[in-house]
Amino acid sequence: MTADRRRVNGPPSGTRPAVFTADLQSGASATDRAQRQRQPSELRKIFLKTGLIPTASGSSYLEFEPSASLAAARANPKSLIPPSSALKLACTVHGPKPLPRSAAFSPNIVLTTHVKYAPFAARQRKGHIRDSGERDLGVHLETALRGAIIAERWPKSGLDITVTILEAEDDRWWGSAPDSHDASWGMMNVLAGCITAASAAIVDAHIDCLDLVAGGVAALVADESGNSATGTTKLMLDTDPAEHRSILSACVVGYMPARDEITELWLKGDSSKASLEEGDDRSGHDALIDGAVDAARGAHTVLAEAVRESLLRNVGQP
Amino acid sequence: MSEEAKLSHTLVVSDLSAKQRMWGPRSTKNRESFFHDAAGPYASPSSLRTTSKTDTRSPSRQSNSGQRKPTTWLSFPLEFSFSTTMVGPTASLSNLSRADGSASFKCPTTGYKILGSVNAPVELPGRRDALKPEEATVEVFIKPGNTTAGVGERYAEGIIRTMLQKLILGRERGFPRRGVVITLAIVGGGAIARGDSYLTLLPSLLHTSLLALLSGAVPMSMTYSAALMAVSKSNVIVSNPTLVEAKAASSLHVLAFSSKGHLLLNESQGRFDFDTWKTVQQRAHALCRGVELPEVDGDIAMEAQGDSGTAEGFVRETVEDHLCRDYAWKINTE
């Protein structure tokens, strides 16, 4: 790889991430493993605040409450390896602003979304140039928001939404080896956070919307308490992938509660074979979507409160 | 980019081409604005200090024009040393025929050789949104000799641009909404390491840009001169240090003074205290302008060393020589 002349480069031969002795010991003790302490339908607390970045038309900062294992590790630090991580992201909205001279005429507002991880956001160091996952998140975020914004009110205008992820969620527990059930589960939590934060920032920028779009995640998780070999699956809301041994399938939605509409739906994994609890005859993906919508409803209450704060702050200003 | 193309295509053009340029309507008209401050704005060419000079002067005298006499500085608390090499810098003007103005400059102590070109005023269609309606936009590009420009060059470009933006009279007729594009190519000298401060290179870059701007007849409120100073570990001030001396120094300073004595630029790094810096500043002022700054209590003012020993004198002589050659036809017939 040639050196990027527009950045300060590290050693030309590249560097290796630190290898801990705990990584080398195969199968770290199960007691160390992060465990979900919440009820299946209990959501993590969300910290959401608007207007922290005064140079932007609208902005918001979102943070998830650290999971029980992370909070314990923080209070009583023993190991340098964090058990899990909690989402932290900042979102800015610039606009509506005139489109660049070269752009073609557009009768509607042109929405541009950028999602970028900070290089230190994840367990593996991220590059400076957006990778495919980050681009993917940008596209999903745009889809989630496009339906909510009343675009025809600003012809020939652009709206830039930028999300900077300071700390992302893990895809799995750090000690477990990647296996077949693996996917980038952490990305789905990030997307849900992005959607919630972005709609708060859009309202903070006084862009007219149909409704507040909230993001929610639900997952079908192999039941670890049951000993049966076939394995029943459990529906969990707002899953932290580090806390689960194997996630079969997960779903993230962008949801507008007042209109009961879904603007964005992203399903990953195999939900067809999932057998839910007794008395629940929904198909796997129906249950997943319902769960994600429930999670989004929960996030919506936080979102509404943040928007109320934003309006109270702005009411005195011209 | 067009100015790069110009630079690379015209490297072989010699000084002689300036003779042809002289007859161009543009060059004779605009050359009058040389040294806005030296001879008053828009002085006629003959009123520039060319009368005492004869046209027998050959370019070779440039090489010894930078000699300076060592002087004793009894009033200073610190010791001084002079670089052993007393060869002055060399420069030539209008090397490139297709650029509006150009100059090359070689610093003997650091070994850097810079080729600079200026195109002004020039349309910048690609930067339409960034252009300012009431004044010219100054753009500086630095091209290292052996690699593409990186973050360090961006930093040095920023320093030069900030300084020149204030000096170039960008509101003169024809300049607003247009660009003054300065391209500086490092054609000789050592490579610059990653994270290097660029201080050793900065005086050469500044002198090259000034000469190129003068050669391109870009109106400026003042001219300037710059000096590199080093303070060694044993608190000895070394003026015009070599690269080795600069690397071993405990602090490095680049200062630029306007032709009217203002401190235009100061870039200092290393470990030093303010009193050291003040001494460095006085020393640099003497190097650049020949006149010692009055002491803090305001009683000492050293006699001028004359133009020939100073950086400012060097710039002036280089331009005068060039003018002598350009106007040889006129001076001879007078």
Next chain:
Amino acid sequence: MATSAAAPASSSRPALSLPPSQFARLQPHAYLLAHLSPPSTNNQPSIRANGRAPTQFRVTSANAGSLTHTNGSAVVRIGDTAAVCGVRAELLHTEDIASWSVSQATSSNKSPRSADQTEELGEQDDNETIERERAHIEDLNLLVPNLSLSTGCAPGFIPGSAPSSLAQSLSHQILSLLHSTRLVRADDLRIWYQPPSMGPEELERHNDEEQMDVDTAQNDPVEESPREIKAFWVLYIDIMIISLAGNAFDAAWAAVLAALRDTKLPKAWWDVDNETVVCSDSISDARKLSLRGLPVASSFAVFEADAAAGWRAAVIPEAAEMKAQRLARKGGVSERWLLADPDGYEEGLTQERACVVVDKDTDGKVIILKMEKNGGWTIDTEDLQQLVDLSSQRWEEMKRILDEC
């Protein structure tokens, strides 16, 4: 609500009067000038449009160690400018360095213990120590700072595109300052390996290295085989400017400083069996970086009463003349103001900048580590002296803030 309240007031005013916020946008220069030079009739002090005194810095806060996946992190807010810095340490094995064996043979390889001793003696390191430090930290690129403005921190920086020239130049300034202040000690970044007593064939391999070694030459080489560097820590220092409202450099540098002070490097050693470097994840084994001093950056801008003076006056007065004029005017109306810690609005109205980085040694003596001044001709020696004094006051304030975080 707002319009109905304003209506009765506006009827009494002349039709063309503007509320302050609009005046600030339409005539920014006149607006700031009106604040800084209040009419002499009322004895108001000169105050900036943002309510600060000219030499007052913005409220600064710092918070370290809040990011999970970093070795050290910090958030610094200076007014509305916010910078997040995360330090990630990765390993550079000496076997990966192409020129390692060559550079080792040429550079002197003093035993690390004596290097420790000289450093503990204070800042009186000999040239050799400094040269070896430079060879390791600078030539091997062990410090990798990068600043990003593509975070939507201010309009005008397009996210997703290459770093702007401002971002590049700030990254370079931070790297250059890290090098010139020698803030990070190379010894903190070295991972040594003490081979057990070696067989003769291995000894041979190390022989040429040893002959260069001045200090261990007296020791019996069979008894004590020399320690060798097996790897280095490389510190990736990434700064995200989350919100930009002027003076990005001070905020970025403070964030870097706070993050480096927070940085813990795990204990690492060469594992002979795996032929790699492994680390202990225990916090009690980890070491904090021992930084050299506490360099604090303070930036200033000069606001000129007559912004057009530079280009309108065909003849600019001589420096001495200008100074005499200023002295004569002392006590009267000033023609320019030194503004500490300019915000975004003030940065747009000023061209002349100064930046001073100072540190204080144990005796409280001020050491200047960097002093920059550019973009104009009004700052002279006395002004710089004043800026250095202001910066050393700022140093005390920043030290308190950084010690608390």
